[in-house]
Amino acid sequence: MIHWRAYSQLLLARSRELSREPEVVFWVFFFPVLLAVALGIAFRNKPPDKVDVAVVEHPNAARVVRALNAAPPLAAEVIGTEDAARQFRLGKVALVVYPGQVYSYRYDPNRPDSMLALSLADAALQKAAGRADPIRIHEQAVTEPGARYIDFLIPGLLGLNLMSGGMWGMGFALVDMRVKKLLKRLVATPMRRSDFLLALVSSRLILMLVEVILLLLVGRLVFKMVIQGSLGSIIVVSAAGALSFAGIGLLCASRAQKIETISGLMNLVMLPMFVLSGIFFSADRFPAAMQPFIRILPLTALNDALRSVILEGASLEAQALRLLILAAWGAVSFLLALRLFRWVN
Amino acid sequence: MCVAVRCAGLHKRYDNKVDAVRGLDLEVEQGECFGLLGPNGAGKTTTIEIIEGLLSATAGEVEVFGKRWGRDNDELRELLGICLQETRLAEKLKVRETLELFASFYRRPADPARVMREVELTEKAEAWVGKLSGGQRQRLAVACSLVGDPRLLFLDEPTTGLDPQSRRQLWDIVRKFKRQGGTVVLTTHYMDEAERLCDRVAVIDHGRIIALGTPRELIHSLGAEHIVEFTLADPAAFPDLGGDGLAAVPTVLSVRQEDGLYALTVGEPHRALPALFDWLEQRGIELARLSTRHASLEDVFVKLTGRHLREE
Numbered sequence: 216m217i218h219w220r221a222y223s224q225l226l227l228a229r230s231r232e233l234s235r236e237p238e239v240v241f242w243v244f245f246f247p248v249l250l251a252v253a254l255g256i257a258f259r260n261k262p263p264d265k266v267d268v269a270v271v272e273h274p275n276a277a278r279v280v281r282a283l284n285a286a287p288p289l290a291a292e293v294i295g296t297e298d299a300a301r302q303f304r305l306g307k308v309a310l311v312v313y314p315g316q317v318y319s320y321r322y323d324p325n326r327p328d329s330m331l332a333l334s335l336a337d338a339a340l341q342k343a344a345g346r347a348d349p350i351r352i353h354e355q356a357v358t359e360p361g362a363r364y365i366d367f368l369i370p371g372l373l374g375l376n377l378m379s380g381g382m383w384g385m386g387f388a389l390v391d392m393r394v395k396k397l398l399k400r401l402v403a404t405p406m407r408r409s410d411f412l413l414a415l416v417s418s419r420l421i422l423m424l425v426e427v428i429l430l431l432l433v434g435r436l437v438f439k440m441v442i443q444g445s446l447g448s449i450i451v452v453s454a455a456g457a458l459s460f461a462g463i464g465l466l467c468a469s470r471a472q473k474i475e476t477i478s479g480l481m482n483l484v485m486l487p488m489f490v491l492s493g494i495f496f497s498a499d500r501f502p503a504a505m506q507p508f509i510r511i512l513p514l515t516a517l518n519d520a521l522r523s524v525i526l527e528g529a530s531l532e533a534q535a536l537r538l539l540i541l542a543a544w545g546a547v548s549f550l551l552a553l554r555l556f557r558w559v560n
Numbered sequence: 561m562c563v564a565v566r567c568a569g570l571h572k573r574y575d576n577k578v579d580a581v582r583g584l585d586l587e588v589e590q591g592e593c594f595g596l597l598g599p600n601g602a603g604k605t606t607t608i609e610i611i612e613g614l615l616s617a618t619a620g621e622v623e624v625f626g627k628r629w630g631r632d633n634d635e636l637r638e639l640l641g642i643c644l645q646e647t648r649l650a651e652k653l654k655v656r657e658t659l660e661l662f663a664s665f666y667r668r669p670a671d672p673a674r675v676m677r678e679v680e681l682t683e684k685a686e687a688w689v690g691k692l693s694g695g696q697r698q699r700l701a702v703a704c705s706l707v708g709d710p711r712l713l714f715l716d717e718p719t720t721g722l723d724p725q726s727r728r729q730l731w732d733i734v735r736k737f738k739r740q741g742g743t744v745v746l747t748t749h750y751m752d753e754a755e756r757l758c759d760r761v762a763v764i765d766h767g768r769i770i771a772l773g774t775p776r777e778l779i780h781s782l783g784a785e786h787i788v789e790f791t792l793a794d795p796a797a798f799p800d801l802g803g804d805g806l807a808a809v810p811t812v813l814s815v816r817q818e819d820g821l822y823a824l825t826v827g828e829p830h831r832a833l834p835a836l837f838d839w840l841e842q843r844g845i846e847l848a849r850l851s852t853r854h855a856s857l858e859d860v861f862v863k864l865t866g867r868h869l870r871e872e
Contacts, residue, residue: 224664228653235652235688395648403614403644404708405637406665559614 218410225406225414229388233418243422247376248433254495255365255438265290266309266332269299273314279340283312286339289332310336366441369434370521371494376426377453378488378514381460382467382481384419389468390477393560402558416461423457424450431525443528451531452524455538456517459545463513466548469555488514516540562590563623564712564743565611570620572606572767580606582767584620590711593734593744595758597751597857599869603767604747605645605716611745612642612714624712638667641710643701645717651690655681655700658689659707666708679703679733695726702733713737715746719753731757749869751857763861770864778860784813784827785855788836793846795820804843809835816862825855825863 233239268291270279276293283291291312294302302308303321310332313319318340323329342348392398401411427450434440442449467484471477491498491505492514501509509515516537523529523537531538565588572581581603588594596604609615611622613629613636622629627636649658656672663669676682679699684692692700698718705713715734719727734744734757748754754761755775763771763778771778779785792798801822802815811827826832829852840847861869 220664224661228650228657228661231657232650232652396644396646397649399614400642400644400647400649400704403612403637403640403642404662404665405634405667 217413218407221406222410222414225411226417229414229418230421233422243376243380243426244429247372247426247430251365251369251372251430251433252437254368258364258368264288266328266335267292267307268310268312268332268336269294269302269308270312270314271296271299275314278343279312279314282339282343283336285343286335289335289339291336312336312340363438365434365438366526367497367522368495369430369438369440370525371518373427373430373453374456374492374514374518374521375489375494376430377423377456377517378460378485380422380426381419381457382464382485384422385415385461385464386468386471386477386481387464387474388415389465390471390474393468393472393557394474399559408558412465416458419457419461420454423453427453442525444524448524448531449521452517452520452534452538455541455545456513456521459513459517459541459548462545462548462552465556466552469552470557472560488512491515493518511540513541513544564588564590564592564625565594565745566621566623567607567611568621570607570610570622571618572603572610572615573618580767581610581617584764584767584769586762586769586772588743588745590743591738591741592759593738593746593757595754595761596745596747596764597749597754597758597761597861597869598747598764599749599861599867602764604764606767607764608714608716608745608747612640613637614642638708639711641705641708641713643705643713643715643718645720647701649689649697649700649704651688653689654686655689655692656685658700659703662704663707668709670707670709672707675703675707678706678736680729693726695722695729698722698726698730699733702730706733706737710742712743712745715744717747717749719748719750727753751861751869754857761857763857763864765861765865771860775857778857779855782813782825782855782860782863784811784825786826786829786832786852787855787859788824788826788829788832788850788852790822790850791820791848792822793848798843798845801845806839809839812836814863823859825859826852 266288268283268289270276270283270291270293272293272295273279280291280293283289294308299308299311300321303311303323306326309322309326309328311321313321320333320336322333389398392401402408431440431442431446431449435442463484464481467480468477471480491501491509492512493499494514498506498509498515510519520534520537520541523534524531565586567584567586570581570584571579573579584603584607586594596607598604606615610617611624613633616629624636625639629636653661655676659672659675663672673682676685679702681696681699681703684696689697689700702715702718713734718734719730722730731753734746738744744757746753746757758775760772760774761778762769771781773781798804800817802817806812806815806822806824809824809832811832813825813827816823816825824832824836833852858869861867
């Protein structure tokens with residue numbers, strides 16, 4: 216049962232407080248946009264760098280160099296034997312070719328550019344020597360948006376924003392009120408605690424909407440991102456994330472008596488997800504042993520779901536497991552928080 | 561005579577084995593202003609928070625207007641206006657917005673504009689709370705407790721840290737509320753506040769009521785109502801006049817000495833003073849300063865506990 220007058224006044228008060236706090240306006244709205252634009256520019260798609268190949272001195276060297284230079288992105292040069300070995304060791308060249316009766320390739324299987332150079336160089340030299348490929352091929356070079364770094368990044372930043380907004384918005388705000396004894400003052404009145412919490416959560420959801428639209432607009436307009444999924448699905452996933460983190464924030468705030476405590480606690484909770492949950496780079500990069508733990512983290516579930524919907528246009532049903540993970544974290548946190556929460560210290 | 565608040569055998573023990581309140585009984589009548597007077601740590605705030613329903617008692621009973629906490633919570637909260645010690649309201653809300661917020665919690669709130677007039681904050685209606693002075697903030701805090709149109713107002717140390725003018729303004733607000741038929745329970749460690757505002761005062765120390773009555777009754781219990789205070793020109797030469805028979809001076813009831821300041825409780829100054837001067841002259845003792853004043857609740861507290869209300 217919602218007491219609408221109290222609820223709307225509480226929501227109004229919260230909205231006023233937020234909009235009159237310049238720091239909030241910055242961190243919630245400008246910071247994610249700035250971050251997206253900065254990282255998007257830094258990691259923008261550029262034409263591939265040249266891959267340097269050293270060809271050791273030999274009567275055939277010049278011919279080899281010409282053949283290799285005809286196969287971009289290879290860039291070949293004739294270099295003395297010791298020089299070549301040294302430059303290879305220092306990583307300045309990806310491959311050393313020793314022409315002769317039997318061609319010798321020095322490469323490093325642990326370096327992707329070295330593997331690439333080996334493959335391209337061998338193909339180029341074999342073809343130049345007259346190899347005929349039996350299968351006719353037609354190469355299609357495609358650079359499509361959707362696979363760029365910025366496409367990967369924007370949903371990740373949205374997830375990050377939803378997490379930090381939910382945690383700080385709920386957790387910090389509540390402890391601040393507790394410290395000021397405002398919480399105690401409020402529960403001394405007939406105000407219902409449910410109205411109070413509902414107003415806080417509603418405020419969070421409104422901000423969530425703004426954050427989603429803002430980041431997607433930046434992606435679309437500045438980076439020509441293609442948003443495959445429907446806005447409705449994106450909003451549902453984002454709402455699930457926002458609510459889940461609001462619950463976790465509420466739990467963190469249940470007993471904290473000082474601002475330092477809640478700050479420390481929330482950093483402790485957010486830091487593993489900041490690193491592991493695939494905001495800036497794919498979580499798959501972590502060892503297989505860690506994957507089960509990583510996948511059940513709420514931010515990982517949120518980022519995966521966001522990417523799935525935004526970049527692949529997948530349906531909400533396909534996100535069922537991820538939404539379940541978010542719902543579980545949120546519900547358990549919320550229920551625990553209600554039992555533990557100190558309204559009157 | 562209707563009872564607004566009734567406490568019987570109130571006891572509160574905190575987890576760290578501290579007994580903040582030990583067996584407290586009191587009754588507050590409707591329409592009176594009842595004061596809890598005592599030093600810091602006496603248990604005043606604990607007691608008032610139990611009556612306000614913010615704390616639960618370890619033992620004992622509390623009834624407010626015949627209702628009990630735990631059974632009639634919703635009704636009670638509608639009837640009470642509570643002003644806590646040191647609450648900081650949201651700084652970025654305006655005065656009017658804050659009052660409207662609190663008004664929205666009550667079934668039958670007072671008009672926020674009227675309450676603002678009563679606490680004289682009308683011209684600050686659109687000001688941010690963070691920009692108010694200490695006195696204005698405190699008046700706003702009281703306004704927030706008045707906006708529910710309460711029958712009983714609780715004020716916990718309402719004028720601590722305020723300048724004299726703000727204190728007087730706040731006292732006027734309390735008197736106005738009383739004139740309109742409200743009941744007030746306040747805690748304070750200022751004896752002038754207790755004397756001027758309260759119809760009855762309970763003196764609290766270490767979790768117990770050690771005296772209860774109107775301010776006049778309590779002062780009367782001293783046995784004498786005048787205090788003569790003096791200091792000596794050469795205190796080192798005469799360290800303990802009380803031991804030398806100072807109490808023998810006519811109508812002197814008690815002698816007290818603290819840091820060289822003597823305070824005599826005296827029944828009839830017009831007889832005691834000349835006798836005192838003779839007594840000092842006989843012993844060749846010179847006075848540095850002398851003053852007389854009326855006895856206060858502070859003196860009552862010192863007599864009962866040997867300590868002052870405010871540890872300076």
